[in-house]
Each structure stands twice: as C-alpha cells, then as structure tokens.
Amino acid sequence: MSNKKLHGSLITTARRTEATDAKEILRYINNHTLELFGPNCKEIGTIHEIIEKSILSITLEDQNTNRVIAQACFNDYPNVYGVNPADWESWLNIRYDASKNTPLNTLFLHFFASQNEFSISCAQEIIKSAFKAVPECHYILLCIPINTVQEPSLASMFNEMKRNNNTDAAKDPKCIVYVTNRENHIPVLHIRDANVHDNDDLIPLFNSCTDLLKATYGDFYVAELIEAQNEQNKCLTAEAEGFGIGFMALTTDVNVELLNECFELRPFHGLCVPHPNDELTPVANSDNYEPVIKHKLSEAGIMDSDELDNEFNTEQSGSNQSEYSSNKEARIQKENYVPKYCGESNAFSIQLFCIEEKYDSRSLDFLPKAFDLFPDKDYCIITLPQNVPEFSLIQNFIRITPRNTNKINQELYLFHRAGLIKSLKVRSALKSGDYESIEKLVHNISSKDSILNDLQSYLKSRKDANGIDIDVYVAEIMNRIVGVAVIRQEDDIEYLRSNFNIENFIMFNHHKRDQHGHINHLALIPIFSFLTKYFIREILRKSSKTCLYYPIYPEYAPSDISERYSLITAMNYMVPVPRRKQIDYNFSKLGVNAPSDLVLKSRHNYSMPCALNMINRKLLLEPKLVVNLRIVVVGASVVGLSFLEKLIFSPHLRFNNLTLVSTTGAPGTLPPDSLRDQMNLKSMNYDSEDYAALSLRSWVNIITGKMTWIDRRRKHIVINGHTQLPYDHLILCTGEQYYHLAPLDLKVYNPYTKQDIKSSPSRPLFDEPPENMFVLNSEVEAENVLQFMEKYKIEQMKESVVVYGLDLNALCAIQTLIQYGISPSRFIVVCDKNSLNEMNNPYVIEKVMNALAELDIKVYENYQMLNWNGNKWTSGDLVRSISFKKSPTQNDSGSVYLDVQCCMILCYYKKDVDYITFTAVNKCHLVYDGRLVIDNDFHTNDSCIRAAGKMTKFKRSYYVDTWSHACFNQKEIGQDLAYRILKLVDPLLINDEPEPNYKSDSHRLANNDPSDNVLIQLYKKPNVYYAILPGGLYYLHVTKPGLTVTYKEEAQENDELVTNTENGYFRIHLNKHKCVQTITCLSKKKFNASNYIKLYGFHEQYLNRLLTKFNQRNIKDFYVYFNDNWTHALYHDRFDDLTQEIRDISINPNNGIKSVYDLLNEFVDKDLILTKDQREKIIEHFRNSGTRSLVEKRLLSYLNYNYSNLPMYAKPDMV
Template sequence: MRTITSSGGKVETVTVRRTESSDAHAINSLISPATVAVFGRVNVINLLEKANLAVTLSNAKNEVLAHAAFSDHPIGDIVDQACWEPFLHDNYSAEKYTPLNTLFLHLFVAQPIFSIGSAKEIVRTVFNAITELQYICLVTPTSQCLERALVKIFEPMKSLKDPGPQCSAFVCHRHNYCPRLHVRRARVEDHDDLTHIFAEQTKALTGFYGPYFLAELIEAQDDENHAAVCENEGTAVGFISVSGDINLKLLNECFELGPFNGLYKPSPEDLTETAPEPEGERTTGDTNTISPQGSTGEDVDQTKVFDQGGVTEIPNEVSEPGDIQACAAEPQGSEVTLEPRVSVTPNAFCIQLFVIYKNFEMRSVDFLPNIFKLFPDRDFCIISVPKLAPEFPLLQSFLRVVPHHTSSLPQELYIFHRSGLLKTFVVSLAVSADRPAVCNMVKRLSLHESLLEDLDMFYQAHRDMDGTPLQAFVAQVQNQLVGIVIIRNEEDIDYIRANYNIENFIYFSHHRYEEHGQLCHFALNPIFQHYAKHFLKEVLRLAHKSCLYYPIYPSYHNQKNSCAHYLTSVLNCMVPVRPRRQIVYPLEELGINAPSKQITKDQVPYALNHINRKLTMEPKVTINARIVVVGASDTGLAFLEVLAFCPHLRFNNMTLISTHGFPGYYTNEKMRFLSTSHGSSDRDHAQMSLRSWINVVTGKMVGINRAAKHVLMSGGRKVLYDHLILCTGQQYQVPCPTGVDGSHLPPKSQLPAQPRRRYTGPVPSNLFTLNDHHDCVTAYQWLLNNFVELKGNAIVYGNTIDVYTCVETLLCLDVQGYRIHLVHLPTTEGSSCSPSSCFSNPTVEKAMKKALEKSGVHVHHNCLLDQMNDGQNPEPITSLSFTSDSQPLRLECSVFMNLSSKGVDYDAFKSINDACLVYDGRLVIDTTFHTNDSTIRAAGPLTKFARRYHADQWSHSSFNSREVGQELAAALLPFFDPTLEPAVNSPADLDRLIPIYTQAKIQGGRLPGGYSYLHVTKPEQRPSAVHPVEGREILTGRIETGNYFHLHLNQYDLVETITCLSLKPFPVSNYLCLYGKHELLLNRLCSCYDEGLVHDLYRQLSQKKYVFKILFPVSVCR
C-alpha cells in the first residue's frame, strides 16, 4: 500500500496491480481527447491482450484511478515492431536503448486530480518490478503537447537529424525514480544502520551466531571472506556476506553439478586455445575460463567476453541435466554420463548471509557486479536457501541446481555465472553462418538431429516438409551464440481452441490466425536461463506473433519433430493449459450444424503449454517445499493436477510414490480386466502430462520416519518430505484360505465367522490379484502365453463389478464360457460387496444372469475359499476348495483371478501404524485432511473421519475420489499461494461437521453379453440395492434389445441416477453431463416422457437440441 496526493491536496491510499480485463470499462471511461491526441484511438481490450505489461492504480474501494500499458515496441505504424531499434539509433541519441532495457508507453489515463501522482507511482513501480529496465519511451505520431502528468515524467529525446521523422519521441530514465543502489565494502560503522534491517531475524541469527555476530562478521573480512552493503541516500539498506570457503565435495554429492564442472576450475587438459580477441576490444587483466557446458574433455572453441571483473569465457554447449522428460520418470539406463576432468581449485564462492529492506529487494541484483569483483578468479556465485523459504527477488537471476535423489540436505542450491552479468543479450533472425555454432551448442541434446533438420529447412525454404512457414532465431552475447529457437505457424489453432481451455489466458478474437505460433525447438545456455522469458518475448516481437504453443506428446508417440528437449526453463516460462471436456457429436444427426472436421478429427493427444505477450513479464511464485504423494490413485492424481495447473505457481519438488510408477496406458482394449470410475482416461493423462511436472518414484512405502521427515521405500531409498500426502486407497488382497477341509463337514454346515487374515505365503504364479494397469497387463500376457489356447479352468473370485468385467475380458480373449467359473463370496449382514449390490439395479442383475447363462459361465454363490491344492504346495494352483451353504465345492484351476476383498495394503498399514498415526480400521483424519501429524495429510478410501464427528457412516469412499483430491489441494494451496487468504483452522468447538461433496460416483465397464455399462449416482452412505422412493423415473429400452436407459430424478426434478446398459458403444462423457441437471435444461424431458414422445433415450439425447443443451448447460429452455 502506498499513498498519492491529488492536485487539491487529498491523500489517497492506493494499490498498484496488474490490470485485469474487468478494468477495461473503467479505463475506457478515463480516455479523454487529450489522451487520443497522444496515443491515438485505443481499443482497450485489444491493448490489454497485446501489451507486455499493463498496470492499474486503484484505491481501497478498488476504483480505477489510473492505468498504463507498456509494450516492447512503439505505438502504431510509426515503425515495424521488429525494426524499432535501428530506427531509434539512426534518428535519436538512443544508442544505449535495447529490447532488454527499454519499454514503450502505449497508453496512460488517470483521474485528472490524481494524474501526476498516479503517473509517478506507476513509473516507479514498473522500474522497480523489472530489474533490467532502464528506459521507458513514448513515441507518438503526433506533435501534440503531452499531458501535464506525462510532461512531469518524460523528457524529449535528442534528434540526430533535421528534419527528423514524423513523430515525437520522449524518454523516462530509471535513475530519476528507482536508481541503482550504491554498493561498497561493509564497515563497522554500518552496524547501527544494519541492526534495523536484521530486527526481524535478529533472534534466530543471534541464537545461532551469538549476540555480536554482525560486528564480528564485518571485522573478520579477509581474502576469503567479504561483506558489503548497499546504500540509498547514504544509509545502508542491505547487507551481504560472501565466502570462498565452500564444501564442494558435499555439494557434488547432493546436487547435479556435472554441467558446471563440479564448481571446480577445469584441468589444463580441458583448456583449449581461445579465439583471438576482436579488434578494438583488447583489454588487460586476468583471464578466467570455465569448461564447456557438459564438457567431456573434448576440444571446443570458445570466445572471450568482457565484464567488469576482467575477461571470462562463455561455455558454448548446452546439456540436459535436470530437463523435464515427458517420456520417462527416471533417467534411461542406456545413457552414459562422462565426467569432465577437473582440478581441485574451486571456481565458486558462496553467499553466506543476505538481507535487504523490502522496499529495495528488487534491486538485490546490484550486489552481483560488486561481489564478483571481490573474487576475480572465480566464475560462479552460489547460494543455498531452505526449501520452505519463499523465493526472494535475487534468486530470479539465479539458476536452480537439480538435487540428486539421494540428497538429504533440506536446502535448495542456486547458481549464477559471471557472464550472466552481461546485458548484451541480442536476439536476431538466424542466418546460415550461425549453423556451425548452433551445431556445436546442441550436439549433446537429445533429438538435436531434428533441430538441425528443421534449421536446414528454414535456411532452404523457410518452410517445413508440410509447407508450414518456419522461423528460426538465435541469441548472442558478445557475438557468441548462446541460444536458438525454431517456431512454425500454428496451423491447428481451431483444434486447440476446441480441445483446450486456451481462453483462460487470451481473448481469442483479438488474435489473428497468423499471430499464433508453435514452439518447435528451444535451447539456451544455462548461464543465461534468467533471460529465457526475454528470449521468448523477443521471438514474439521479431516473428510478429502474439502467442506460442508448446506441445508435449506422450511417451508412446514418437513425434520426430517435437521439441528438441523438454527444458525446465522453457516450461517454467509457460503455463500449462487444461484440456477442454469434449462433447461426442452425433455428426450424422447434426448434419450442417456439426462442427468442422478440423475440430472433431481424431489425432494423437498431447499436453499443451502456452505463452503470450502479457505473460512474458508476469513472474511465477516458486515453491520449493517437498510435497510427496503416496499412491497413484484418482485422489492423488487429482491433487497433483490442481497444483501443477496453477498458472502463477511453480512447484519444483512434487513427488509421486507408486508401486508400479505412473499409471500406464492400454495398447489393447482386451487388457481392461477392471471396471472404471471414468476419473481419467489414457487420453486425459496424455493431455495433462503430469510427468512433466512431478518426480515419479517406483516402489512401495514400507516406513514413515516422522522425526526425520522421510518415507522409506522397499528398496531402501529414502524420500524426504515437507508435506506428506497419503492416498494409497484400498486394494484387492491376496485371499487367505481358511484351511478347513470342507469334505469332512456335514452338508449345509455353517462355519463360524472367520476373522480377516493376511496371506503370508508365496503367491502362486497363476494367481492374479488385479489392482491397476500393471497387474492387468501382466495377467493379459500370461493368459496369452499359458492359458487361452490350452485347456483348464479360470476361477474368478469376488463379488464386485470387477468380477463381471473380468469375465467379459476372458470371453473376449476367446476363452470358452464353460472354462470360466465365477465364484461369489458369502455375503454378511450390512455388506456392500454382495453380487446384487454391486449394480444397485435389478434389471442389470437380471441381464448379467442371462448373459452368463448364455455364455456357459458357471456361477457359484456363497463360497468361501478353504484350500489351494488341498492344502499342499500352492505353486502352481491346480485346484481350489470352497465351503458353501450346500455341498463343498472343489474346482480344477489353471488360473485364479482374485477380486475378492479390498483392504488397506499391509505395508501401508504397517508404515502408518509404526509411525504412530492414529489408525482405527482406517487412517483417521479431520475435516481438513490432517492426521495427528500436522505435516501429514490423507484422503480417499484409506481414510475415515475421527469419531468425534459421529459420522461413521460417511467416509471419503462415499464420494467422488477426484473431487476429494481437488478439495485436498484446495486445503493445501493457501500455504503457498500469496493470492489466497492464509488458511485459518476452525476452533475445536466449531469443527463438528464433515464436508459433504456433491459430484457423482461413477462406475462403468464392459460386462458379459457385450454390454457397455454406466452407472452414475449421488454420493451415499452405502450402495443401495433398491431404487430410491422419492422422485420419479424415466426408463426406456429393454435388456433384450440392448438399449436399456434409466434415469432417476429426485423430488426437485434433478437427475440423480443414470444407468445405461447397451449393446452399442455410447458417448459416456455426454451422459455424465446429465447428472445434477434439472429436467427443464433437458427440454422438459419429463413432460415429453409423460406425453409418450420419448421412446429411446439414446436416440433422444443424440438429437441436436439435447447435444447443445449439454454443451451449454447454463442455458435454460424457454
């Protein structure tokens, strides 16, 4: 909050913030004739879309007092936006103005009484927010006098020609509003000034260093330890302490420092003869060299660049440590990393202590030139910060170093190279002479051949093989090539608009088709990663684009022309775009009203990332907290999706622990043994590409150390956490035979209730307990190789819907029905796992009974597993014995498909129990997902609510798992997101009600008889075996004709239950949209049904009037 004073002396408290589209109306109302005279006629919405930075000044009532919009090129048609630099240099005294340090004012409006104060405050804020910015220019095509507020800020540029161009040019200098801070060596006399800065941290620092640590630190300066202060108007406002004494051995053990030569000086064998110095740039001084990026000891050419501290050399290769790979969660074992030869001479110094007043923290970078002078023979500056500490502005110029997975340090390491101080970062169109340098720079990148092929096509025809225009741009520092970007026109923009929520970030109608581009290749020397956004901003300007898109294809798709490598830097500059829910269109029914084929065509799904002009100067908040999710369940994945798709947040340390890694995809529909919740499909995973944002650790959790905050894995690996999220859910467990010899029991004897026991013996090779994609693929391969074409029985054991989908999959594998035995467990009172309750619909149950009879499948009811192989060695299983309520049952068995009972995995239970987390049948949580450890949260079927809520009949298993995961993320986000109000725990006496979630519970799959099945219902305490009595039903079709469709509406005429059983595939995503809709939104469906006009809901809902009501659910039929 700051204050400004009106021309009449009124003081107003104001906030300077980024402009939102909702401000457009207020901005329009402030445009006056004087504004039009200077800036021309302005379309405010279009300007906000295309401006690189738009700032609004508002008061406590959020009323707009002033607004300014800035872009990276002059107004209108004075000069082509790609050519303004030579235009200014040729016509004005502006030789120091570059795209890196210059912005242009495109609009300024303000309430007249606050115009002068508002203009000064906006300019001060802009200079403060953009550290590289030195000049704000105003180039107007008219010779009109500026408004009084602008006259106070801008001064005319000196013209070099007479007559000059037909425009007026003005400039505003940084030093008048936000000058660079003066940095000097710290003196003991600074102690009193510095004490005020340390006031907030004095207690912690005093406890660690002692009461006189600051004075001692200043006095102890020597050749290896230095201290400096920055001054504003003669007063110390910041302090930094640096040291050349670093434990490089520890850092190399904990961080991936290979690309930086381990922070050691290169050995003499790695040094090569340098290129001759350019004429006119010879200088005296020491020469500092660093090894090539990712060097393996090969000879490479290097070019000298000059800096305030002397001469240094820029590494001229780019390597990939820490790159985000969409294709694999772990590094490929076939890749070999060669370590460069290094000496034992350190090539880095570290920042030990740094503090600065908040008002001056954006000028923290002013320290860097000074501290590099203190260590003229070292090229790297490093700083380590606690993982839970918020990122401060100084770190925005540093590169985060990827930690080793074995690292136990609770800190992040950041690094900055001396050459990063250079401001001569120039982006230009690539020319053929750049090819050797590009080739040398990218030769160690994956798919670098594809990059060079596209570069050659650009040189030859400026088009790719499909005829799509290509553009290539290079970045140079001191005439040395340090980066390359290749883009192509985005020809599929209609598909993108239809399939992705791109309009969350742009108003599509304000961007011409030719202004959309696709990022094909990106490579940038890590030394200059802090210029990555500027690089993309320059590409947009020079290519006359307003938007860039970056697709990431799934691992199973070999996209040759995809980006050269998934650099963290480019993804961190972009925002991930969520896929848009798709309506399945009945194209024949819609006729000429159907969408174009460009939109509905089927193509390989991909994850989409995006950047536009207004995002190029919008920073992200970096979160380094270690968030570890255990379990790749619907709940866990939904939680990770919410965090990964926060456009203004960047989570660096999200880890998923899963027994079989990230969920895979089915290459064959015959692998789908299990039912589905329709939470996320293979296509959804491809369009999300969560693996681009998270680390995946394959293995089982076998322990939790709450004191050390780590999860112990089955292989002995330790995964450290700051926030642990347990979402392991429940899995089918290997059945434990009772051991009773059923042949000696009298008929119809009733066994006493058996306590649930855990099977501890070796699992037979032909027993398959199916829980996830990996289990299904393993079973599928085994069946093809060892069962399908042979003889023998398949025993399917269980009561859930999964036993039916499993039987159907066996039938689809051409297993004759008489070889399949479906064995149901005994039902207990109150059980929700009976064969009937899994469908909650007598008609569906009847259809299943008929289908199984027709297929010849044997069905056995109320059977409890007694023995495998008559109690002998169960490897392999050849027979199974059951006790039933009639005669004992003994079946020959070649394969045993177990889907009997679900429970919490034993290793997960033991880890939870040994960690002293409260476990009461399931893991106990409160309404905010907390366990009895504040750093451990849990959600999903693993959990239950604490007994103090008196809600034992409700648990997370009663609700939609994805909705629960999303709410879990919403509960955690306030701890990280500065735009949200901090989470406040409710008083204990108010924390009495459990949350109730509203999204539908969904089941679906392929059932015996070739039926496609879908069941959608509201969350309920336990599955109901009978229809609700309240409300009404709409039912069409019969099971005999394979078009059964049942809707149940509650007393408020809202769709509450949907049941579909069809012999033909149906558009599941369309029907899911029906849930919760009022019948009026479905064209008065109830009235039409009562009048006998609805005979087939499948046909009815495929009519265009229903399709578009589903597509636009907010529209009401009148």
C-alpha cells in the first residue's frame, strides 16, 4: 500500500500500521476521538490492542519526513457494547435498511485520529485506501454513540443509514450508524464492448506500460484488434468518467492439450467438457519416471476428484494428501500421468489486459461481462511470464501447479464462473442434513474419517475426547456447502510461545488465552479457493478467535497424529513460524525454579516436533508479494538449506517455484535415530527438530536425483541424464563429499572423458561400488550402513571393519559402530595422513589417540589402498580383503604392505566436489579453478548462476587465495546468499544497504589492479564441531570464522583459561577485546553443548567477570560455573536482542545528556590509549547520567517479559 496524494503542500504515503506508530498516534487524540471511540483511547496499551486486533489498519505518513499524520483501524464487526460480533447482521437489519450489507462487503471504522490541519483530506485518503486495499468491500460503517457529535473530518464523508420503522429498535438505541459507499471514493467502472474509437484513450495507457506492442504492431494495434472481433475473439473496454481506462482482449482459441501436458489440471477436468471416452486414470503397471519428484504440500491442498458436481460444473473436493500416504511408485505414476480428455474446450483466455493503476483494484469488474460473452464456457484463464508480479485481477484467480514436464515458461491462472457468486455465508454446522453434505464434500480426502469423527464430537457435546472445545464451520454458496473447517481451542499456547516465534507476528499480551485456535481441517472446493481468506476471517469472527495455528508433521509421524489433520487449502495464506532454540535447562539445580510443564511440554497437539503455520486478524488482509521466478537449488548442504529457510520464512513473500535437487532428497525425512544421527560430525546448525520445523516439503519441490548437465543458453539443468528442469536462478551449493575411492592397482575408466585414469591415491571409482563399501555424507547413507549391518549381522562376524581415513567424521562412525555392538578390536584405521591435527589442540588429540589405543583400535598411518580381493575384484563383488601399501619415506629401505580381511569398509580418505557435478559445471564453461570460481556477490561467470559454500573459491583477481567460504559458518553464508536474491524481488530490500564487513589480503594493498577495490565479505557466526568420539568422549569445538590460527600462536596471544577436572577438559580463549573467541570441551560426561555455543562472542564481563574470577582462582571447573542458575539468561535466544538494546541505550540514551559513546569518542580523538583517569570518568558518567538506570530498567523488562522461560530470576516485586 503506497498511494501518494497531495494535501496542500503535504505529500503523504499510505501504508499498513506498525506497532511503533502508537506513540505518534497518541499525539493526535482529542476530545472528539475519545467521545467517538472510547475514553481508553488515550492509553497506549489500548491503541496497541486496537491495532493488534483490527483486520485492517492504515497509517498516513509525510513522505518527506516519515512522520505519522493520521491513522485508522477497521474491523468486520461494530464496536458497540452488547452487540455480538458473530451476529451483528441481525442487530443492524432490525434497526436499519441493511439488506445489502454482508460480512463480505462491509467494514466498520473502529478508530481514527489525525493531525488537525489535515484531518479532512487525511480521512478521505485513508477511506479511499481502505476501499483499494479490500476490493470486495463496498460499505464502511461508523457507529457513533447517542448524543455524540460526529468529528468534522468524518462528517464530510459519512451519512446516516436509512432507519427501519421498528418500534422495538427505537426503544433501545445504542448508537447511530453512518455509512460511506465505495462509489463515493472510487468511480464506478462501466464495462462495455470495445469499439475502434477507444484507440485514442487506450494507446497512451498501453504505451505507458510497454513499448513492445507498438514496436511490433504499430500505432493502431488496439484498433486493429478491436476490428478483428468475431465469435471466438472479443474485446472489452472499461470506462470511467467518460474515458477508456482499461482494456481486455479475450479468445476461445485455447490449446487445452498443451496446457494439460504442462499443468496439473485434473481438479478442473482438464478445462474440458466431460466426455464418456475420457481417460482419467493411468493404466496399471505403466513405466515409472525418474527422478523421484515430490511437489510441495502447499500446492497439494488443491482438492482432487473423479466426480463432477452438476451445480457448479466442477469436481467434488478431495485432497492430494492421499498421494503422499500411498506407496511411492503409485504416487510417482499418478503425478506424471496426463489424462486424456475428449470433450470440447470449456475455457476462454485473456490475451491482453491493461488498466490504469488507480483503478487496478476494480479489475475484477471485467469478468461478469467476459463470461456473458461466452455463456458456454465455465473457465477464464490467463498465462503470465514468471518474472511478472501478480496484480489485482490475478489475486482472484487460482494458480495452477505446473507439471515437471512444463514446456512453456509461463504461469497459468484460472477463474471459474461460479466465483462470480457473492453469496458466500459461513455458519456453524448445526443444520439438519449438514452431516450428509459434509460427508459428500470430503469423500475423497484421505483424512475424511477424522473430519467426520470431529463433526460427530461437535454435534454431540461441542468437545473432543480430551475435553477440548471444538467448532465446525461450513461455507455455503446458494445454500450448498462448498467448504468445511474444524477448529479446536489451542490448549498449548504456552508451549507454542516458548518454542516458536509467534511473537514475530502478534503482541502476545493483547490476546486472551481463549482467543487462540487450532486448525485441524479446512477444505474448500477448488474453484472457490480464492475465498479461503474470507472463510478464515468469518471463522475468526464467529468463534471470537484472533489467532489460528496449523501444524505440519514430518512424513514419519505416526498415523494417530497425522490423521488428525488434512492438508488445508489455506497454507498459502498463512505464515510459517520460525522455531525458537530452547535453553538446555539443568533441572537438578533449578528444582522448583524450573519453567513449568506448560512451557516445556505439549499436552495435546505437539507431542512430536513439527512445523507451525499461523494466521491472525491483522494478517488476514495483509497482501503477500508472489514471486514466480524459478529458483533451483542444487545440493541439500547447510548452505542450501539455510538459503531456502531464509526465503521460506519471509512472511510477506510467497515463492511459488522453489526446487531442491539432491541425491538423497530432503534431509530430515527419516525418523530421528540417536545412533544414526551421531554417525556424522555435527555442525549444530540443524537437527531433527529443525528439519521438522522447516518442513521443506511444504514449500519446496523436492527432486531426488543428480545434476548431470547445465544448459546455460536454454536455462535448464538435466537430472540423471534425461529430465530437464528449467530455472531463472540456479543456486549451486553441493559442498564437498567423501567419495568411493579406487585402489591403486585397479584399472579405472572414466566414462565422461572416455579415457583411463592414471593410478593415484585419490582416484574416484566409476564402477558400481562394492555393497560393503560406504561413504557417509548424509543421514540416508548412514541409514544404509545400519541396514547393511543388520542384514549381514556384522556384529557377529570376526573379520575387521576397515576405516580408510582418520578425521572427526571417521571417529564418529567408529564410536557409533561400537555402540551398535561391534567389538573395538575389530576396527583397523588406515590413513595416508592423520587429519586429527585439524582439531588444533594437542591435549585433545592426545586424549583421543589414547582412547583409541585403550580400545585396542589399530591405527596405521601413511598407507595407501593398493587392491581388493588380491587384485581379483570385479564390479558387483563384495570386498573380502584389502591390501595397503605404505607411502615411501626417506627412512624406508623397501616397500611395506598391510593385508586385511574385512567385512566392511568406511571410506573417509578425503572430501571433494562430486565428480559428476564437476563435469556438469566444467562442460557448460563455468570457470572452475580447483573450485567453482565466484565473485563477492556469489555470481559465477553466468549472471543467472550463483554458487556458495565449500565447492567455491574467490576470483584470483581478489588476491585472497587463502580465504574461501570454507572458512566461515555455512548457515550464515546461505542466509547471505538468500539476502542477495531477496534484494532482487523484495521491494523492502531493493534500496537496503547493510553495513559491510569486508576483508582484504595484504597482497591487495600493494597491487595497483583496479580490482583492488573489491573486498570479500566476512561473516561473524562461529564454526562449530560437535561429536561423540571413541571411548565415549563428548567433544565440542567453537571457534571464530576465518583462517585457522595454530594452537601455539593462539595460546601466545591474549588470555587462555583452562579447567581440567573429573567433569572434563574445558578451554576458553579470549581475544584482545576480552571476548570469547574459542571454546573447547572434552568430557566423558554429556554436557549442554547448545548452551556453551551461545557463550561465543560474549565479553568476559557478561560472564560475571569471568577473567577476574579465574585469575583469582575462584573458578575451579567451568562445567560447574556455566551450569549455575545465573547463566540461563545468557543462553536465552533473545539475549542478543537485549545486548543490542543496551548498546543502543549507551549510544543514544534519549535523556538529553551526553552518551557514554560520545564521551569515549572525545577521549579517543585526543589519544588512542585511554588513561586510568579517563576510564574512571567514563564509568562515573555511566552511573550518574541516568544511563545505568535505563539499562537496569531494560534488563528487568527483559526478565519480566521472558519470565515463563526464566523463572529462576527474582523480580522486583518478589524482594
């Protein structure tokens, strides 16, 4: 909403109201405001609550100064005491002639305040903005208490409604109702057949939008198009105030066969009239398609059926959720099958459309006339290029899911004739016959039994088996039920508040506990799915709810949980809620001061990890910017996941074409398994709960396969050698992987270069690898190892388990297999070089090597794999024996060999970019120099292809060869990459320039190359490594991002704090600023790793004067020290926000006194080194200036607001 109007000398901008506007709004509240809207309006809390619970709030601000000059709040019920919001229609109809007023077309003004000198023009602009923001709204009502004078600015627009001659109504006059109509603010459009005289009005309109039409067809293309009208081609003109302001060209020449090949049109019978010879289902046992492709669940909500509904000439509802619960082969077959329709086309198409911007909200007015021109057609369709944003007309259409074989670079939108019906009503499912109608409506939904059981519970007692309130609502059109919703009381709101960031979207304290609801089911017939937001709006109004929540459980969720929900048609209108990282509480020490079970555990709805979506009143009419650009991400690395996460959790955006290509599908699809999950080193960026909360399958199309080719000219990639996937932006983030190695003596033929590969220790194996040789790069590969061991009873064998390579991942696998039941003495670790030096701590390395020795695990260093099965291995054979050859050194007099009888091999020799990925990248002529070359904006040498992560390196012209993305936190890199894409599509970020954080190599300073001005981006989050090592050693290492500094060099710099007790080894290294730079923990006891990670970056003063206490020998054991109750606030997920607020207070205390930072800058300007006297002056100024009291006040506010998670701290009223 960005309408700009001139009021005298003032230019204003209309936008949605924010909570921070409340303080400025208070300045404009006068006696008129209090009389009209209540005496409590002078309190900021009341203003916050009005804004929070309004479905539409509009603020006018001065465009030049961004100062708020007016604000108004609208709702869908009258603000009259004693009037039931769920049934205001009957109250209004008794007193006034309100037969045309419905909940769909009527809003109520609940609040208005403005700067006095501009009040009339501001009121007019806000009302006009409201009508534009809600196209279906035709009336805005204002209820004024009896004997109250209407505010002059509103009196100029609102007129009293016509009263009914009803004596009963006159006895109880609560208020007087005034009304203003849409046509008083936005001219009524007259839609008529176009004629050639419209050319003069329309040509300037088209030319203002594009020069392409004029350049292609000349100056009179509109007139020529109008003259060419016939039975198949029609043109319409929209006229306002005597001028043509809009144009629409229509045709019945629609290639439905092509559209069915490219889009999923089965719910709409392929846009064809039903015919007896239609082939709607695939032939049994037809060929399968690879790769496996899973469409996102937000598109699976469109319902499916084989049966035609005669009344609306569309299919009965049913959910594609059933496709996800059936077996995989049947699902793939059904998704790829294209039905054959023999009937005539049942659609016409919009070929050309244009309308003046100020009338854009009235675009839907064209459609009634359009359908009148083609009375035998039920569907109106339009196709748009992916880079064209949705406009007002399209927002009333249904987007059709594209097929994987889409041949056209367009989006398809559809509107059914029945969508013109405006008689949608929402009511409780209490009428006789409702059960049978709902049963028929949901007969194709996989969770229909759950819906009907909930309906029976509602009809019986209004409660479910757990005693939770339950409501069932139906949507009716022409007295036919076209939708149903099952809503429960949200009984776990404390748990939700603590585990999800719902406070990103609501001011929690302004919502009562019983105003939170829980969606179990919500379904609408597909042709009415564009009315979903109105359905939800009515549910909220009639149930007196302000927020609704909908969880999505992982695929592995047990049936007793998943069957309680159906895929709802409302997902695209809801916002995904980010998960909050919880404190790992020390319950034994906290005792009664621990958080309550309501905060820590779910009682009913959230018994296992899930994703959460929500909608509330103020989000209902908040438009989302739809992005149809095809963004293809190759690689499910941490970089790829964080990139997708950033896009998914952008609440004001909806990405329709996100695709992830991965060899093992989306991570987190397997049920959590403690044994499998510890088999790989953890970066602590994502765990099983994070994967469940992310719910990639809800928003991203998942393709299981491998990229084998990139066609840069046609902008598509090829998957598994044959499936084409088009893109607008290609994101490469495959990272590095362990790979199957070929032994030195094995002849290796490269099928890509058609040549034999010269013998070397790092050659990849191109043949089918042995069944008992494994590389572990993902949870799927770890699961394969466990299944193999179970299948062959490896723990009962006597042969050795060979681990080729020695690094942290190898140690994790060894410990996991020991826990599985394999004797430690059966492990033989062979490595060309010992990579444990990367742990960068001599004490830790010594402890780990000692643990291996104590377990009798043999380690052979400087050996290379020579052959398998005595050089008799052929593709498909198991490896029964391996020969190794020691790498020659100066002291060796001859060759040394090692022969091992084995039952299983784990290969950890080295990580590298996957060879097939390298081939695809290299053959399409992307610059590859040991790694894929990128610039500082993640671009390769193709502007449409970006790359990030460990597969990349920076251009040589940057002179930073030692720096790469491998130096930094991979999740932070993915988020930065997403930010670069968001800047292309998000108008809020287009002009945003964050504070840069750059680094240059010293070579750059001495070089005169023009590229010297280019600096690489640095990142701030630490690199984290967590593992369970042999001997049951729990290991955590947290270190600063960037180039590795050796332990010796680091220890010589600044402060090293170490405790080593029976609880374990704990080392903290502080940098020159006394901030925590490195944390290393090694213990045989499990510790709270997620807590300790959050200590990184804190100044030692935040840690309760850590350095002073350590130097005074008051800290004997860091494990005890950091598990004490006082530390919990440090581990809270919002503590960083508190430290930033404290910093802001120190910089600008807003009390008219010089800030601490100003005083510090004065001293630094005089001398770079602060003297002792200067330090004391700064501290004294902090105490006496009032800054300290502001900081203490903010700290207490933080503890009070987050008290549910931090009850171990005393509040002032307790002392």
